[in-house]
Amino acid sequence: MNDKQSLDPRLRAKLKSLETLPERDPQVVEDGRAKFLSQAQSLAAPVSVAGDRRHNTWMKSKFTKKESRSMLTTLASLLIALTLAFGGAGATVYASQDSLPNDFLYPVKIISEDLQLALINDDYDEFTMLHSFTQRRWGEVNALLNQGEVVPPETLTRLEYQIASMFSLAAGLEDAEMEGALKQIQTMLQQGEKALTRAGQQDQILDQSGVMEGATEMLHHQHRVVENALEDQNAFRERFDSAGNHPGEYPEKTPGAGNENGAQQGNGQQDDGICYDLDAEDVLTLCVCEGDPDRIPDPDDELCILVPIMDSPGPGPGTGGSGSNGSGNKP
Amino acid sequence: MKSENHLLRGARRLDLETLAEIYDQYSPGLYRYAMRLLGDAPLAEDCVSETFSRFLRALHAGGGPKEYLQAYLYRVAHNWISDHYRRNKVPLTLLDEAAAVDDGTDTLQAVEISLEQDRVRTALRLLTPDQRQVIVLKFLEGWTNNEVAEAMKKTEGSVKSLQHRALASLKRILLSESK
Numbered sequence: 001m002n003d004k005q006s007l008d009p010r011l012r013a014k015l016k017s018l019e020t021l022p023e024r025d026p027q028v029v030e031d032g033r034a035k036f037l038s039q040a041q042s043l044a045a046p047v048s049v050a051g052d053r054r055h056n057t058w059m060k061s062k063f064t065k066k067e068s069r070s071m072l073t074t075l076a077s078l079l080i081a082l083t084l085a086f087g088g089a090g091a092t093v094y095a096s097q098d099s100l101p102n103d104f105l106y107p108v109k110i111i112s113e114d115l116q117l118a119l120i121n122d123d124y125d126e127f128t129m130l131h132s133f134t135q136r137r138w139g140e141v142n143a144l145l146n147q148g149e150v151v152p153p154e155t156l157t158r159l160e161y162q163i164a165s166m167f168s169l170a171a172g173l174e175d176a177e178m179e180g181a182l183k184q185i186q187t188m189l190q191q192g193e194k195a196l197t198r199a200g201q202q203d204q205i206l207d208q209s210g211v212m213e214g215a216t217e218m219l220h221h222q223h224r225v226v227e228n229a230l231e232d233q234n235a236f237r238e239r240f241d242s243a244g245n246h247p248g249e250y251p252e253k254t255p256g257a258g259n260e261n262g263a264q265q266g267n268g269q270q271d272d273g274i275c276y277d278l279d280a281e282d283v284l285t286l287c288v289c290e291g292d293p294d295r296i297p298d299p300d301d302e303l304c305i306l307v308p309i310m311d312s313p314g315p316g317p318g319t320g321g322s323g324s325n326g327s328g329n330k331p
Numbered sequence: 332m333k334s335e336n337h338l339l340r341g342a343r344r345l346d347l348e349t350l351a352e353i354y355d356q357y358s359p360g361l362y363r364y365a366m367r368l369l370g371d372a373p374l375a376e377d378c379v380s381e382t383f384s385r386f387l388r389a390l391h392a393g394g395g396p397k398e399y400l401q402a403y404l405y406r407v408a409h410n411w412i413s414d415h416y417r418r419n420k421v422p423l424t425l426l427d428e429a430a431a432v433d434d435g436t437d438t439l440q441a442v443e444i445s446l447e448q449d450r451v452r453t454a455l456r457l458l459t460p461d462q463r464q465v466i467v468l469k470f471l472e473g474w475t476n477n478e479v480a481e482a483m484k485k486t487e488g489s490v491k492s493l494q495h496r497a498l499a500s501l502k503r504i505l506l507s508e509s510k
Contacts, residue, residue, distance in 0.1 A: 007470065007498070008498075008502060008506070010506055011498065011501055011502055011505065011506065012470075014447070014450075014451050014454075014501075014505050014506075015451060015466070015470050015471060017444060017447045017448050017451055018367040018448055018451055018452070018471055019367075019471065020444060020448070021363060021366050021367065022366075022372065024359070024362055024372070025372070028372075028376050029358065032354075032358070032376060032379060032380050032383075033351070033354050033355070033358070035380065036350070036354050036380070036383045036384070036387070037347055037350060037351055037354070039384060039387055040345055040347055040350045040387055041347060043345060043387055043388075043390075043391045044345035044347070124388075124392075174381075174385050174388065175385060175407055175410045175411070175414075176385030176386060176388055176389035176394065176395070176407055177385065177388050177389060177392060177394075179389060179394055180388075180389045180392035180393060180394025180395070181392070181394075183393075183394055184392075184393070184394075231484075233410065234410075234413065234460070
């Protein structure tokens with residue numbers, strides 16, 4: 001090879017010293033191979049078998065008891081309690097999962113998402129779930145545009161923060177996982193761009209062109225972030241690690257959260273004056289915290305009610321559906 | 332030997348037979364690559380193990396290589412080693428370290444080889460990650476410019492440029508030391 005021939009002979013001799021390597025231990029090779037195939041086998045197994053992986057750390061938390069039943073069931077109970085707290089006796093929890101940003105039950109949907117995210121301790125699982133929720137946001141934006149309705153700026157802001165959170169989570173993943181995560185974000189952004197372009201060709205969004213321009217610009221910016229990240233993963237990791245956004249943590253307060261109808265943040269606080277806390281005994285404390293955003297829900301407080309979390313009889317509310325608005329710090 | 336595309340199709344299905352074949356085919360080279368840069372057998376084994384583990388997790392997440400499996404695996408290993416370097420500071424003293432003295436000629440020779448290897452590894456660590464990858468893949472693994480470019484997701488022109496700068500740096504570090 002020409003390059004090799006042009007290599008300085010003294011340098012070639014130096015590099016050649018690295019060609020002498022001790023023999024590899026066959027037993028270690030065999031063990032490594034077995035470990036690799038075992039991991040492959042476990043990944044190839046049905047999702048339900050991987051339950052141990054998904055909630056390992058969570059099981060060690062104060063919520064240990066709840067692992068004995070499904071997350072969805074617990075969530076159903078929580079949402080029932082929250083629905084009661086909102087005073088909407090006739091509203092169903094299930095309906096909230098299909099609500100759009102301007103709907104009354106939309107905050108319930110947002111809280112349910114925040115709760116689900118809060119109960120995950122694995123960065124990769126959290127990324128996957130957040131990715132799913134962010135796709136919902138796009139679904140909501142699409143649905144609103146198709147209906148000729150205005151997309152609230154809060155929804156787009158939340159969308160932006162969710163994508164930023166996905167970047168933070170991705171930056172905390174192993175290299176190969178990070179690459180997969182970035183590609184998922186890239187695909188999602190491409191779909192978002194297409195949706196906005198499509199919508200831009202319709203008359204109905206003329207009255208909100210400013211908002212949509214902002215969304216398009218935001219998308220382009222994030223697209224560039226992904227492209228740069230795929231080019232240089234280390235720089236991306238350093239940037240998002242030093243940005244102070246620890247993977248999985250939302251900003252102090254997520255913009256775009258909530259609307260005039262109600263709930264917003266997780267972390268036990270909502271801007272509609274309701275705060276909540278789930279204790280180790282599976283009792284949900286719901287309190288009126290209006291005027292005191294820092295208030296910690298206290299079960300002995302007369303402004304609080306205690307709601308034991310029970311298994312609901314039916315299946316939990318679907319997590320699919322459309323939109324949400326509002327936002328969430330993680331409880 | 333099956334083609335990379337054929338292996339990748341099986342890998343995406345998490346087919347165990349194919350994955351075993353991939354391991355058998357690429358693990359020795361990856362170990363050699365890691366060992367040359369790390370100089371520590373258990374560490375090199377860790378690198379190989381983690382590389383294959385990340386490969387699996389990427390496949391499971393719907394990612395992983397679309398083509399050029401070998402290039403992908405070396406890229407993952409390279410990233411692992413670069414991360415390891417970042418976490419562990421460069422032992423610069425090795426460059427000036429005197430050869431150990433021993434009575435047995437064989438042992439003395441082994442020590443000398445070992446020290447020489449350490450010097451070269453340290454010099455490689457002083458390069459940028461990209462320069463290091465070009466040097467190792469090209470001059471130690473014997474890859475072509477095209478193969479290196481695929482592994483690094485760069486153009487052949489960039490690879491040549493990296494190689495030029497890397498060799499200049501290596502000369503400065505290693506040959507001036509030995510004067």
